[in-house]
Amino acid sequence: MSGLVNALVIVAVAALVIARQFRARAISTDRRWWLIPAVLAVVALREPGILDAHHRADSAVLLAVELFVGVATGAGWAWTTRIWTEPDGVVWTKSTKASVAVWIVGIALRIGIYAVGTVLGLHQGSSALMCALAATLLVRGGILVWRAQSLGAADRPAPAYGDGMRSVRRERA
Template sequence: MSGLVNVLVIVAVAAIVIGRQLRPRVIQADRRWWLLPVILAVVALREPAILDAHHRTESATLLAVELVLGLAIGAGWAWTSRVWAAPDGVMWAKSTKASAAVWALGIALRIGVFALGAALGVHQDSSALMLGLAATLLGRAGVLVWRAQSLQGTSRPAPAYGDGMPSARKEHA
């Protein structure tokens, strides 16, 4: 695929995933939650230009940083999501405002990695970004499934990061 097609795929997948996470969604631990990230990774790894031929070490290092960032962002996104069990035992999840902050931080960090690569003169293909998105989705899905499985059989919701913290708003008497 060309770089433009990769970018369009990345934007479409991110828009769909983010849009879906703004609404409560069923967590289906028994399904193939890892399938979409694996498909994105396979498509990304098929590109021969994923590593810069003139800067292999730097390019591989930036790719490794992108993967670690992706996994960390995905895990952070999952930990900031609210997870609960419905009365019928079905597990649900919904992203929170903290999840949006994790996404914003992730985008800023990825821009920083790209800027560092550009400063080093490393050609960065969009397939590296796609591989990072796959890592993000894999990290998020894995942590959410793990959280859902650890909560099954309990009646209390799992706290998201920031739950129970005092509000920063000023109270009026």
């Protein structure tokens, strides 16, 4: 995939995720929350230019830092997200103002990483950014599912036939 297509995929996924994070959404712990991050990682790792061919060690360090920032952003985002259980036993989530701060810091750090790479003369493709975004989404999803399972297990009554039926359609996470 070209750099432009990768950039468009990154922007589209980030816009979708950011736009959806401030609406209350039910968390389903049995869904494949890891699927989008896995697809992003596979697309990113298929690209041959994830490491600069002339500066492999430096670009590998920069990639590791980028992945660390992605993991930290995902963890920060997940831990600053409000999570609660409704009386019907459904676990809900909604991002907070602190989540916005986590995103701003994460984006600022990524800009800094890009600036350091530019100063060092490293070729930086969009694959590293896509890997970091995949790490962010994977860590966030994993922590939220874990929090939902631990929160919902104690408060939720045993499911009965027809418990999942509602008159109002709600968006599921």
